[in-house]
Amino acid sequence: MPAEPLLEVSGLTVSFRTEDGLVEAVRGISFAIAPGEIMGLVGESGSGKSQTLLALMGLITSPNAVLSGSVRFRGQELVGLGRRALDRIRGRDMAMIFQDPMTALTPVHTVGAQIVEQIRAHERISPRAARARAVELISAVGIPAPADVAGRYPHQLSGGMRQRAVIAMALSCNPALLIADEPTTALDVTVQAQILELIGRLRDEFGSAVILVTHDLGVVAEIADTVRVMYAGKVVEEGSKRDLFTAPQHPYAWGLFASIPPLEGARPARLSAIPGTPPRLSALPAGCAFRPRCAHAHAACAAMPALTGEGGHRAACVLSPARRAELLAAGEARS
Amino acid sequence: MTATPLLRATELSKTYRVGRALLPARRRAVQAVSEVSLEVMPGETLGIVGESGCGKSSLGRCLMKLQDITSGTLEFEGRDITRASAARMRPLRREMQMVFQDPAASLNPRRRVGDLLSDPFRIHAACDRAEIPDRVAALLRRVDLLPEHAMRFPHEFSGGQKQRIGIARALALRPKLVVADEPVSALDVSIQAQIVNLLADLREELGLTYVFIAHDLSVVRQISNRVAVMYLGSVVETGPVDRVFSAPRHPYTAALRSAVPVPKLDVPRPARTILSGDLPSPLNPPPGCRFHTRCPRATALCRAERPALLPDGQGGALACHHPLEA
Ligand SMILES: Nc1ncnc2c1ncn2[C@@H]1O[C@H](COP(=O)(O)OP(=O)(O)OP(=O)(O)O)[C@@H](O)[C@H]1O
Ligand SMILES: Nc1ncnc2c1ncn2[C@@H]1O[C@H](COP(=O)(O)OP(=O)(O)OP(=O)(O)O)[C@@H](O)[C@H]1O
Ligand code: SF4
Ligand code: SF4
Ligand SMILES: [Mg+2]
Ligand SMILES: [Mg+2]
Numbered sequence: 045m046p047a048e049p050l051l052e053v054s055g056l057t058v059s060f061r062t063e064d065g066l067v068e069a070v071r072g073i074s075f076a077i078a079p080g081e082i083m084g085l086v087g088e089s090g091s092g093k094s095q096t097l098l099a100l101m102g103l104i105t106s107p108n109a110v111l112s113g114s115v116r117f118r119g120q121e122l123v124g125l126g127r128r129a130l131d132r133i134r135g136r137d138m139a140m141i142f143q144d145p146m147t148a149l150t151p152v153h154t155v156g157a158q159i160v161e162q163i164r165a166h167e168r169i170s171p172r173a174a175r176a177r178a179v180e181l182i183s184a185v186g187i188p189a190p191a192d193v194a195g196r197y198p199h200q201l202s203g204g205m206r207q208r209a210v211i212a213m214a215l216s217c218n219p220a221l222l223i224a225d226e227p228t229t230a231l232d233v234t235v236q237a238q239i240l241e242l243i244g245r246l247r248d249e250f251g252s253a254v255i256l257v258t259h260d261l262g263v264v265a266e267i268a269d270t271v272r273v274m275y276a277g278k279v280v281e282e283g284s285k286r287d288l289f290t291a292p293q294h295p296y297a298w299g300l301f302a303s304i305p306p307l308e309g310a311r312p313a314r315l316s317a318i319p320g321t322p323p324r325l326s327a328l329p330a331g332c333a334f335r336p337r338c339a340h341a342h343a344a345c346a347a348m349p350a351l352t353g354e355g356g357h358r359a360a361c362v363l364s365p366a367r368r369a370e371l372l373a374a375g376e377a378r379s
Numbered sequence: 380m381t382a383t384p385l386l387r388a389t390e391l392s393k394t395y396r397v398g399r400a401l402l403p404a405r406r407r408a409v410q411a412v413s414e415v416s417l418e419v420m421p422g423e424t425l426g427i428v429g430e431s432g433c434g435k436s437s438l439g440r441c442l443m444k445l446q447d448i449t450s451g452t453l454e455f456e457g458r459d460i461t462r463a464s465a466a467r468m469r470p471l472r473r474e475m476q477m478v479f480q481d482p483a484a485s486l487n488p489r490r491r492v493g494d495l496l497s498d499p500f501r502i503h504a505a506c507d508r509a510e511i512p513d514r515v516a517a518l519l520r521r522v523d524l525l526p527e528h529a530m531r532f533p534h535e536f537s538g539g540q541k542q543r544i545g546i547a548r549a550l551a552l553r554p555k556l557v558v559a560d561e562p563v564s565a566l567d568v569s570i571q572a573q574i575v576n577l578l579a580d581l582r583e584e585l586g587l588t589y590v591f592i593a594h595d596l597s598v599v600r601q602i603s604n605r606v607a608v609m610y611l612g613s614v615v616e617t618g619p620v621d622r623v624f625s626a627p628r629h630p631y632t633a634a635l636r637s638a639v640p641v642p643k644l645d646v647p648r649p650a651r652t653i654l655s656g657d658l659p660s661p662l663n664p665p666p667g668c669r670f671h672t673r674c675p676r677a678t679a680l681c682r683a684e685r686p687a688l689l690p691d692g693q694g695g696a697l698a699c700h701h702p703l704e705a
Contacts, residue, residue, distance in 0.1 A: 064535070086567070087567065088537075088567050088569065088570065089537050089538035089539055089565070089566055089567050089570055090537040090538060144481075187432075188432075188659055188660040188661075189660035189662055189663070192660065192662060196397060200395070200397055201432075202431060202432040202436065203431070203436065203480070203561075204431025204432055205431065205432050208431075226565075229564055229565060230431070230480075230561075230564065231431045231594065232428070232429065232430050232431045232433075232594040232635065233594065233596070233635060233638040233639050233640070234430060234634060234635055234638045234654055235430065235431050236638070236640075237638045237640075237651070240640075259566070259567040259568055259571075260595075260640065260642075261568065261642035262639065262640030262641055262642040263640050264642070265640060265641060265642050265643060265644055266640045285644070286644060289642075289643065289644045290644065299569055300567070300568055300569055301642075303568040303569040303571070303572040304568050304597070304642050305572070305575070305597040305598055305600070305601040306597060307596055307597040307600060307624065307639060308625065311600065311601060311621070312601075314576050314579070315572035315575055315576055315601060316572065317569050317570075317572035317573040317576060318569040321537070321539075321540065322537050322539075
């Protein structure tokens with residue numbers, strides 16, 4: 045029997061009122077995460093990954109945003125919860141690493157002071173002990189001369205160092221749920237390996253669950269247990285890592301796998317890329333949103349496909365499983 | 380006769396002053412770029428990879444003269460521009476352009492894309508005012524956007540489209556050299572593939588030369604002819620990109636190569652070299668080889684003597700006392 049979920053999301057939608065009409069950034073997403081699970085979230089830029097995470101953290105504050113659905117953390121509903129109650133959960137039980145490190149850092153304080161503040165907001169601990177912990181954390185994320193870096197301002201650090209300072213802050217309270225939005229995008233692969241190891245350790249030692257947004261499928265292959273693929277505000281495929289890597293089911297996922305440049309062997313003259321551009325979220329086509337770019341689109345795709353499949357591996361596509369297996373065998377997901 | 384490099388840096392260094400360190404109250408120096416020498420030939424693409432914080436962006440900004448060079452020299456088409464004044468640089472600005480990692484941050488959100496793209500033409504009086512809208516439309520088409528997109532604001536575009544706008548702006552005046560600092564890092568793999576293809580097409584059509592900074596080795600391999608690997612402010616290995624990534628000779632390059640996560644399951648992967656040992660600080664770089672604190676092959680010689688970057692006899696160069704076998 046699966047463990048009781050740590051986080052349960054159902055029917056989450058996020059829209060924005062704009063001059064252009066209603067922009068539907070997240071269109072009814074449901075999923076659950078068990079303690080200790082690492083979920084990789086991938087998908088096109090603009091498909092709603094960051095907005096989904098911000099909604100989970102109760103951080104969508106735009107007056108033009110319209111949010112609905114339910115987010116339950118350890119059984120407690122977070123949607124509609126007051127700011128004070130949310131603040132008690134955020135940072136301690138749930139922590140977020142933002143895509144843009146400058147969202148989490150203020151330019152006017154040193155990074156050390158900011159980490160200390162974060163630690164002391166959730167724990168009774170002396171300033172000195174907090175300071176020592178901050179320096180330890182900065183060192184754990186692989187920044188050289190940590191005591192010195194603690195005394196620097198964000199603009200005096202390289203992009204990757206800023207990102208790691210934010211990771212140190214998020215890890216400072218060993219959260220039960222870590223929500224990480226492209227945490228290693230700004231980092232080179234050796235430092236990335238180090239950060240992934242830290243995230244793995246957080247899970248192993250504290251049983252923490254992790255939602256990891258990344259566009260690096262190598263990172264997903266390395267660390268995730270489960271994977272969700274988003275397109276135009278919806279989850280279009282979900283399953284275990286093995287499901288996704290051995291038999292992806294959705295044509296958009298095929299396109300993603302085919303676009304990865306090889307590191308070995310012959311260099312292709314051109315990379316394979318999904319043709320066309322992402323849809324406008326204020327003028328989505330009826331039915332499958334991938335239709336204008338899908339090589340297999342046909343009349344049936346004009347109706348919205350539901351997320352269906354066996355054994356937890358589900359895709360939102362009208363093609364029959366047999367047809368998909370045929371296309372996959374013919375090399376659809378290969379570049 | 381050998382051709383003149385488009386860009387040549389000789390022992391280029393960049394030092395920043397940082398103050399208010401925790402321990403000593405005096406200001407200290409961070410040597411972000413340390414005596415880097417490199418040449419970029421017309422039409423070629425030089426990739427630059429290296430550890431986060433090793434000085435790639437600082438080097439890129441120095442090559443563009445967007446910040447002062449502390450020491451060393453920089454030549455563009457054989458002319459020394461190390462100390463060129465802003466006035467002397469102005470005509471050269473047309474010929475050297477930069478594409479930044481974060482397209483959103485480099486586009487003013489309050490101005491329409493058409494206005495943003497008109498700037499280069501206006502600032503450099505590159506054409507008749509009346510001609511500008513046509514030029515902007517042509518630019519937009521060139522990067523696979525539509526002329527009507529000129530009326531929109533940056534936030535109305537996806538990440539990949541914004542990056543196309545950044546590229547269009549850099550290309551407006553047909554530069555000879557483009558330095559791109561992590562131009563595709565923020566994009567998903569499919570849009571990344573579109574942009575890499577676009578950059579390659581533009582290189583063919585316009586005869587561009589690129590310096591391409593990135594940490595994704597596969598992307599660097601796809602677009603570059605040669606690559607320079609940096610560690611703590613210095614270039615430690617250069618060479619043809621296929622050779623450097625398939626048979627790295629510097630121990631740091633080998634570690635970098637082995638850390639690339641493979642987007643496949645069940646493939647036998649080369650043993651990963653985990654870099655342990657003290658991370659050196661650019662405030663206080665170690666003596667001898669800067670990699671010796673973490674290098675699995677380090678010896679007493681490495682701790683005492685800094686290896687020079689010497690030609691490897693195969694069109695590349697290497698700075699190591701005990702390189703891996705060729
Ligand atoms: N305040 C806003 N007003 C209108 N639209 C918005 C607003 N904020 C976000 N959006 C739109 O919501 C969509 C989803 O954005 P989101 O940042 O979640 O994408 P993402 O999947 O994280 O993309 P990336 O990989 O590029 O980070 C985008 O199309 C974006 O333009
Ligand atoms: N304005 C500044 N003031 C002080 N130090 C700086 C400044 N800008 C950069 N540095 C330092 O110079 C070194 C090199 O930084 P740089 O941004 O060039 O690295 P990078 O290789 O581009 O890293 P990344 O891959 O993380 O972007 C770092 O140690 C950084 O802290
Ligand atoms: S539903 Fe139709 S358009 Fe959508 S992915 Fe499947 S085949 Fe393509
Ligand atoms: S010189 Fe020595 S320490 Fe430096 S990379 Fe080579 S073997 Fe390692
Ligand atoms: Mg995002
Ligand atoms: Mg940089």
